[in-house]
Amino acid sequence: MTLSNQSSATVNSAASINTVRRQQTLELALSGDWVLDAPVPALEPVLAQIEHDSQLKSLQFATAGLGRWDSMLVTEVVKLIECANRSGVAVDKTSLPLPIQNLLALAAAVPERIDAHRSQQSVSWHEAMHAAWLGTLRESRAMLVFVGEMALSTLATVRGQAHFRREDLWLYVQECGPSALPIVTLISLLVGLILAFVGAVQLSLFGAQIYIANLVSLGMTREMGGLMTAIIMSGRTGAAYAAQLGTMHVNSEIDALRTMNLDPMAFLVLPRMLALILIMPLLCLYADLMGIIGGGLVTVNFFDVSLTEYLDRTASAVKMKDFTIGFVKCAVFGILIALSGCMRGMQCGRSASAVGEAGTSAVVTAIVFIVVADSVMTIICNRLGI
Incomplete structure (x- = not known):
């Protein structure tokens, strides 16, 4: 039975298979040129004969x-x-050319994984909820373990049993402090400007443009200054921490520290956390100032309010407790950002894609923690009347 048979003299010659039945043996005659530009002969008749001929x-x-x-x-x-x-x-492969036999042996050397092909399976909603709940429990457990290890490393450092280089601490302070001032300045100015315009739309209906200063100053000092700074730092510094530690994990640098009897939590994580915790409240105060300046630019230039009136209303509206609330919130945000970035970096896998996933996960985790913590602290302040 000839499936395809053409001359192999031309460049685009066809491949062919001739099947010959000899008693209980099926002989396949491979002829022609088997190259990519040649038509592939149909194997279905031969495969059907092999599967259904019980005497073969x-x-x-x-x-x-x-x-x-x-x-x-x-x-x-x-x-x-x-x-x-x-x-x-x-199957008798001895008649095949030696290079083909070698390729077949190489292909059979490593068997295909059973789960190599993904199967599309429909998952019910309660199974999806159960999987999400288990994932949440697993993430919560991993976070508690990381916090516990961080607490033990901090205690060991205080006792002198572990240490980190002071030069690293000041380097991280430089990276997450002065280096972040340009972006914090820009965002805070724009947030103050937006608050002023949003408040002016309603206050101008009653001729109360003077209270724009109250809106901007209280909004920046109590909420927006610390919140926007935390979001900026989660995308800038938190992702950087996760990428740095993840790359060290990929390059086995963290394993090398353990080999040298150095605690990676104390040597790598602790200085990063301390730097961010120390610098975040200062960035919050700076962001408050920039936001008030941005609101003042709008109020003085676009509404019938003088600079003296704006400054006077700001000074009378903002109390020390307002600065303290924003200061405390931003310190908590710094802890959460450093915790998220360092935790994802230490949990990173050993591949290039895992480093990117760690950075993305660090940003998402930090923002979620920041919003939840800010909501909880705002409710507590409201219930306490402060």
């Missing part, structure tokens, strides 16, 4: 008429061998 015992290849060949031939031969193995038919 062996499969042989005849390659006397074989011309040029490439990986296309090896692919088709693999299909034939797999079909024969499923049907319990013995």
Whole structure:
């Protein structure tokens, strides 16, 4: 039975398979040029014969008429061998060219993983909720473990049993402090400007533009200054911490520190956390100032309010407790950002994609923690009347 048979003299010659039945042996004659630009002969009749012929015992290849060949031939031969193995038919590969035998041996050296192919399975909503709940519990446990290790490392550092380089602490202070001033300045000015315009739309209806200063100053000192600074630092510094520690994990630098009897939590994580905790309240005060300046630019230039009136209303509206509330909030935000970034970095896998995933996860985790913590602290302040 000839499936395709053309001359191999042309460049685009066709591949062909001739099947010959000799008692209980099926002989496949591979002829023509088996190259990528040649049409692939249909194997379905041969595969059907192998699967349904119960008297067939062996499969042989005849390659006397074989011309040029490439990986296309090896692919088709693999299909034939797999079909024969499923049907319990013995395969004689000795007649194949030696390079093809070597490629077949290489392909069979590492078996295909059972779970290599992903199967699309429909998941019910309660299974999805159960998986989400288990994931939340797993993440909560990992966070508690990390916080516990961080507390033990801090205690060991205080006792002198572990240490970090002071130069690293000041370097991290420089990175997350003065280096962040340009972006904090820009965002805080724009937030103060937006607050002034939003308040002016309603206050101007009653001729109360003078209270724009109260709105901007209280909004920046109690909420927006610390919140916007925390969001900026979570994307800037938190992701950087996760990427740095993740890269160290990929390069086995953290393992090297453990080999040298150095605690990675104290040597790498603690100075980063201290730097961010120390610098965040200062950045919050700076952001408050920039926001008040941005609101003043709008109020003085676009509404009938003088600079003296704006400053006087700001001084009378803002109390020390307002600065204290924003100061405390931003310190808590600094802890959460450092915790999220360092935790994701220490949990990073050992691949390049894992570093990117750690950075993304650090930002998302930090922002979620920041919003939740800010909501809780705002409710507590409201209930306490401060």
